[in-house]
Amino acid sequence: MSALITLDNVTVAAADNVLVQPLSLSVNRGEPLTILGETGSGKSLLAQAIMGTLPASLTMQGTVSIQQQPLDIAARRQLWGKQISMLPQEPWQALDPVMPCEQQVSEVFRYVGNAAAASAQLAARAQLDQVGLSQVSRQLPQQLSGGMAQRVAFAAATAAGAPIIIADEPTKGLDTSQRDGIVQLLKSQTQHGGLLTITHDVDVARQLGGRIMVMRHGQLLESGSAEQVLSQPQAEYTRALINAQPQFWPAATPATAQQPLLDVTDLAQHRGEQLLFQGLSFSLSAGEILGVYGDSGCGKSTLGDTLLGLLPPASGHIKWQQPLHRSQMLKLYQDPPASFSTAVTIGTLLKDLLKRHKLAASAIAPLLRQLNLDAALLNRTAKDVSGGELQRLALLRTMLLSPKFLVADEPSSRLDPITAQQLTQLLVRLAREQQCALVLISHDKIQLQKVCDQIIDLKDYQLREVQA
């Protein structure tokens, strides 16, 4: 086994603090290496250090060797595409939004691989065919799903024949099925090259196999073979990370006192011309948790908006058994920063809310304690607060109004596993203690099975189309 990438005592530091503690590792041919850790643990910095793309404000020490050759940044830059290449976090941001996929891949053959225009196009077609995307080669990245866009990015990243791939959170925000597709693609890469994957998803690490390194706060906690680390974790943090996976969650206590709140009969909804679901009937009681499951784009969020009265139903009835005030029907958003105004501090936004509903300012402090939030966060704007904290602040904001009906639209899909588990448990507690009916939307079925009283799989209500 030959080492493709070797790091020797690499540190990354900002002006006054060390972000990545001295770290040595090697990526071998045929053996994927996965770095596992939460957001902000310095994983991505490590990838940037290897590529030589660290921001100018950060300094790197130690040696990086590619194919056992110690190389400086300029020399590593020469190898981009041909020897080493990086799969980006958000494919939509890495791909050109106004250029068809095939052309984007063919440009790599043409300008990195120095092929003629005609042969580059043929090669691009073959490359896309290999990742199973020959159907969509003429489409723009926006017309593709996240998983497909990531496969286009993969095709482009590997087009120049780089044997070493660095994948930085390649499955962020993807559905389970799309995620598994990307992981398979990455695994195929390891047969003839090296793979370094950075992720916070334990499932991805398990599927990739090979070796695992667990990082937290820029420090290596433990490393070893995937099997060994995942079955017998040594570090406490690794155990917490593994236990935060939905399949290890304790099942929530079922709802008790049942006071009917909502009856839905024969509901159908469109998006444009497309029928999303039909014949949907269910009833919901106060304090009950309803899970809505489905792949992205299947109408989960649309169902939530319809129940909230933001969209009129295409047909069917939504009947409320108890009269609810408008501001007792609330929503928790998937992307916490998108649901806050960033112009003023969070404290000001909360004050606005207290004033609007004539609530006492003393209501905030106990909720901060209950949600385990620091009061100093209120002096910051939403831009300067981490995703997990911001989502809890969003929850605090809704709890101030003591809602009776809450739609949580994938509230934890952008959070780290441990934070996601905490948030979901907080939501369950809110539902049970305040007798608030909760609609939990997710693409993670196991998570829903652990916490929900009833689950709707939207696939059961879709019009079945005959495949042409």
Add this chain to the structure above:
Amino acid sequence: MSRLFHALTLGQRCGALLLLSLLAAAWLVPLFGYNQPNVQHLSAAFAPISAAQPLGADQFGRDMLARLAAAVRLSFGLSLLCVGSAAVFGILLGVVAAWSQPWCDKLLNFIANTVMALPGLVLVLLISGIAPGSFIMLYLGIALTLWVEYFRVVRATVQPLVHSPEIECSRLLGFGRWYLFKRHIWPAIASNVLTLAAFGAATSILMMASTGFVYAGLKPPTAELGLMIVELFPYFAEATWVLIQPLCVLVLMVLGFNLLAGQKA
């Protein structure tokens, strides 16, 4: 105030400084006794620089310093009035268009496109031609050509924002439209609107001078930059120095506003 100053670039600070010094000069000059822009001394036509007339006199022997100060006050006043009303009107219609039913949006957009199709100066000349010499008509003409820019920029910025989670969330939380404007829409459009306002002020000063230059704006003996330039034009050979003065002031004012607008365009 000091925080605002720190947020500006070097160019913007220069522009602000230039405008402030022009403004200060225009208001301070009358206090020092140079307060008779329209009094003629025909025997003292093109009198050279003296203590009584620090910038000399024009073809009717009027004090140039007093006339320039009056012209600057007039131009500033009019440009602020025009920009202020055009901005309020444009923002209001832009937000309404983005927020309302498609038919209302189409109607407003149609009106804006119609105004856009006319060259700005032609519209100003047309309207001020209805009642020549009227300050109100000049103001209306300039304001009517300026509002379209605000309308288009605000509409384009607000349209995607109207359906954004942050506004939907605030609505669910029970906030009204004024709150949504204050917390979500204004922060998104403020920097663009302020840039447009600085450019708009420069445009309105130039428009006013242009109408004066073709005798379609204010009437003599009003001290107005365009009017002063065209009146002094025949004496180009004898009194170049006097003609240059209103030209320089005009250039400085427009430069000041353009610098203040910054690099975003």
